[in-house]
Amino acid sequence: MGHEAQETDATAAVDFKEVQSTERFQELRKRHRSFVFPMAIAFLLWYFAYVLLADYAVEFMSTKVWGNINIGLIMGLLQFVTTFAITGWYVSYSNRRLDPIAAEIRHEIEGHEFDKHGNQISGVEK
């Protein structure tokens, strides 16, 4: 466990408030939140709309569309489709918009650290 303690020490010298206030970090934070919050609200609303319909609009959900397949089943399967779609969308968004900027900030901190006075320290491992 020796190296773990060392890592904690290495980041202990970092002035995180300084990093937090940088424009790059604020951009990363904004990009992350502007994707995950609206998306989370959207899928929760869609899920609860579905549950409410199944709960209180049984007639509508029981309408047959094709053979024995009714609206309820189609909407249920659509929940699967949207779950898979949001998953794929999030992965591609993170790969394009979040990961590069996060890696950049991480390398900057781990490469040459900021100390409490905003000066850079060099020679820190990793």
Added chain:
Amino acid sequence: MTFMVPAVNVADLKETTLLNMGIFALFVAVTMIIVIKASRNNKTAADYYAAGRSFTGPQNGTAIAGDYLSAASFLGITGAIAINGYDGFMYSIGFLVAWLVALLLVAELLRNTGKFTMADVLSFRLKQRPVRIAAAISTLAVCFFYLLAQMAGAGSLISLLLGISDWGGQALVIIVVGALMIMYVLIGGMKGTTWVQIIKAMLLIAGAAVMTFWVLAIYGFNLSDLLGGAVETSGNPNILNPGMQYGKTETSKLDFMSLGLALVLGTAALPHVLMRFYTVPTAKEARKSVVWSIWLIGLFYLFTLVLGYGAAALVGAETIKAAPGGVNSAAPLLAFHLGGPLLLGFISAVAFATILAVVAGLTITAAASFAHDIYASVIAKGKADPATEVKVARKTVIVIGLLAIAGGIFANGQNVAFLVALAFAVAASANLPTILYSLFWRKFTTQGAIWSMYGGLGSAIILIALSPVVSGAKTSMIPGANFAIFPLSNPGIVSIPLAFFLGWLGSVLDKRLEDTTKQAEMEVRSLTGVGAEKATDH
């Protein structure tokens, strides 16, 4: 309609007992060898709790699916669809959609900020001691309810699959399952447990895939014909429509909303699922693991839709209800109907393996939380050396194993789905608000965390105690008494919003200010992965 398979004769099932046991013994032997091999590198605490953070995203994703697709979801959902039709399908949707909460809001940020347990993240920027104790208590509570559900499930499964119906015989099998589980976790730690889950997930999904293909083939790959078959056998067209189980009264409709809320918000707060994110080297791998598990779990639930209606059409609700094991026997009976004793033996062995793997995952989570959060951080005040901590964890495994065996014997025969839903409701109420607030809300304070966690945990448990599940109905745990003043069987619709509210109220009323440096550190680390725990190399 071209099926000519003979009808299921439940009495035939007993003749397959030896075969079931043989296949199960083979699974135990193979996994035990793998566990022993995997344990050779267990040296540090990170090895024991987090498998040296050496699993890849796809491996961990498969293990998560193995952890998540418990006997309750495989046997329970298939049975629920076979008996209650569409309402059973809605369970699987809640269980699946819930993963988006984990993917978007929790998994990566948690991996970046924590070390071994959920409490690592919750106490990161708040006062260590009180928050850690609260998080450990709720972890232990959730794990305990989940464990009880799995052990109780083992009992009812046995009655069907091994033909052991007397209380003593079932108790003996629960002891065997418990003892095996203790061995896996003691020897293999997280690495061994993870391998058991990966193997089990692959077997389960493969078995379900074969059965799904088979059922669809019988109906010429026409879903509409399959549904028609289910209507014909059951003689009730409503099996395709919502409301058969939950549409009876206004209370039951509200109960379904409550259950839906608990399911969708509970997953991302289950401690044994959260702990799995520490077994991968980076946040990116944590993301990959969630993506894998979403695909596997989604696919599996699509299979259960076919299997459930398949069982309704080919086996029939009456036969299922009359069989030992009741609703839970739909999937095994369907397997017997399709592939005879061999397929039944395979599916039964997989169901056992499922219980074993899930119980092992829960045990290591509870043990890690006790040793790391309560022993190392609170009792030893952070001065315990990692070797002692792992020793404590191992001892805890034995204690929890024994508790689970005892609890399982006494909970034998209890409603499995209720116990699992209870675990979800407790997780969503006690853990989720604090997880989200501490990751995303700058002004969240220690008092808010404490109010939210104890308030959520307490209200969920008290409401359950006062619900028809415990007293006042024929199906209650204590049918003789009646103190059910809360009408819903799932507390989520009250306790989850209450916990969110308490977290907010506790924070705005808190006069103590939290350390803004720590908040900055947590935010930067969670989003960038700076200083995140690395994989151990050997």
